Amino acid sequence: MSKQKKISTVSVIGLGYIGLPTAAMFASRKIKVVGVDINQHAVETINRGEIHIVEPELDMVVSAAVKEGYLRAVTVPEPADAFLIAVPTPFQGDHEPDLSYVRAAAEAIAPVLENGNIVILESTSPVGTTEKMLQWMAAARPDLRFPSEDRVNQDINIHIAYCPERVLPGHVIRELVENDRIIGGLTTACAKRAADVYRVFVEGELLFTNARTAEMAKLTENAFRDVNIAFANELSLISEKLDINVWELIKLANHHPRVNILQPGCGVGGHCIAVDPWFIVNKTPEQARLIRTAREVNDHKPHWVQSKVEAAVADLVQENGQNPKDIKIACFGLAFKPDIDDLRESPALEITLSLAKKYPGQVVAVEPNVNGMPDKLQAADVLLLDYEVALQQAHVMVLLVDHAEFKADKPTFTSVQRLVDAKGIWG
Structure with missing residues (x-):
């Protein structure tokens, strides 16, 4: 040597x-x-x-x-x-x-x-x-x-x-x-x-192994987290069907000394957890059945959130007689997790973009951790607004990311406003 x-x-x-x-x-x-x-x-x-x-x-x-x-x-x-x-x-x-x-x-x-x-x-x-x-x-x-x-x-x-x-x-x-x-x-x-x-x-501590095991260890860590998040997200879908408050449910279940359920959200983002489990599935598709299912559950969650927004718009049209083209939707949070500016694989960003395509010119966003709107949202005509302005102007509030700024101030909504809270901090 x-x-x-x-x-x-x-x-x-x-x-x-x-x-x-x-x-x-x-x-x-x-x-x-x-x-x-x-x-x-x-x-x-x-x-x-x-x-x-x-x-x-x-x-x-x-x-x-x-x-x-x-x-x-x-x-x-x-x-x-x-x-x-x-x-x-x-x-x-x-x-x-x-x-x-x-x-x-x-x-x-x-x-x-x-x-x-x-x-x-x-x-x-x-x-x-x-x-x-x-x-x-x-x-x-x-x-x-x-x-x-x-x-x-x-x-x-x-x-x-x-x-x-x-x-x-x-x-x-x-x-x-x-x-x-x-x-x-x-x-x-x-x-x-x-x-x-x-x-x-x-x-x-420096933990020694071979390269292949090290590669798999990193994927395993993120797949483990993805599976646990998928369990929480699936609970939110089940709870909605059964008319149960998922946040209360998880809080009660977590009092069990050996249970620690994570919090559901609008999906899973970031470059790691939203991507890495697929590397395992790609290499071993027949064996990675649970990992694949967890990915599918988490990838479905943004569509579920969007369906709740669409239901809120329909409710305003039916109950208040509002013109659907006049209803403004505010999406709170674009990052893939709280208190950062990282938008990679962010389900919040994709939900906002999808809503902007369905409701052109009606969607605004609030993201305190970025200075400018991402190109794809600019192209979709989504405006970046201040927190207070969005609360005043919007009819449907879509809470996607539990940033500190949003957790610190729980707003009061009027009778002509609706809330879709994917993080359970305003509901």
């Missing part, structure tokens, strides 16, 4: 909700960090010491790191000791994994790889992706010695590992440091080298 040098320069590929905080953590420990992103706006923003996403405390860490010269952003990869890939892994078509971003990142860094480097994939990925990443890089750099079955105990000069993140938006800075970390190496030596990288800032 080649003698390992100390990690002094880290390159993070993908400066989004995971990549930028991770880059900032390395930089805060006086490690030189080169962040890489194809988004020129993100690169320019970071190089000014500012951030292009919402995450508590991140702005201060990035500002200090840039000012002190430990963090800079570029659009083209540069040489480094360690490369961390944190790019999107969406699905396409019939829930087929889209690995094009991972492949693009792997092939982009291949020309600058040097003897002794380690490449770590952090993106949530289907089982076997780390091995594919190795193949893509090895094809581009046949002069380097990558891990292989006949080279496990021999001298390799490029190490490969899979080390998924497991952080909660809104708490990323703290959890990157405190949470335990799974270290999945393609070989034992790869895992040990990856551990050298994360020991720079991780205070939690």
Whole structure:
């Protein structure tokens, strides 16, 4: 095995909700960090010491790191000791994994790889992706010695590992440091080298395994949460049929010492929970029956919410004689979870968009965590309004996300207003 040098320069590929905080953590420990992103706006923003996403405390860490010269952003990869890939892994078509971003990142860094480097994939990925990443890089750099079955105990000069993140938006800075970390190496030596990288800032336990198990562990964590959310969402559908208050039901059931039912909502969003279980289903469709059903339950929930809005509109037409084209609908919350600006795979956003298509020119949105309306909602003629203005103007209030601002002020509605509360905080 080649003698390992100390990690002094880290390159993070993908400066989004995971990549930028991770880059900032390395930089805060006086490690030189080169962040890489194809988004020129993100690169320019970071190089000014500012951030292009919402995450508590991140702005201060990035500002200090840039000012002190430990963090800079570029659009083209540069040489480094360690490369961390944190790019999107969406699905396409019939829930087929889209690995094009991972492949693009792997092939982009291949020309600058040097003897002794380690490449770590952090993106949530289907089982076997780390091995594919190795193949893509090895094809581009046949002069380097990558891990292989006949080279496990021999001298390799490029190490490969899979080390998924497991952080909660809104708490990323703290959890990157405190949470335990799974270290999945393609070989034992790869895992040990990856551990050298994360020991720079991780205070939690480093849990060693192989790359495939690490990939599956990340998917398992999110599928577990998806199944539990699906149970809560299905309870809300059942309770509505039986004329039962689901919020009271769950509160009572949770008094059982071994029961902890989650809260239902308008669906499941975010890049992880709404996507990752499909990676398991795609690989093992015959075995992943419960996981598939949970996904289907959660994917159906936005349609159920929309049907409740349509019923509220019909009720106003019937009871008050209002013209359906004059009824204004206000959707409160667009993010996929409370108190963040992340709209990825957000069921709230999709509900708002679907309503805007059904009721053109009649839908407004309230989202305190974003400064501007997403392009797809702008194209659908949805206005972004202040909280109080929306409450005054709208006839149907659709509470989709339990942001702190909404929980702090329970409004009073008039006889010509209707409420559809998917989170049970105004009802």
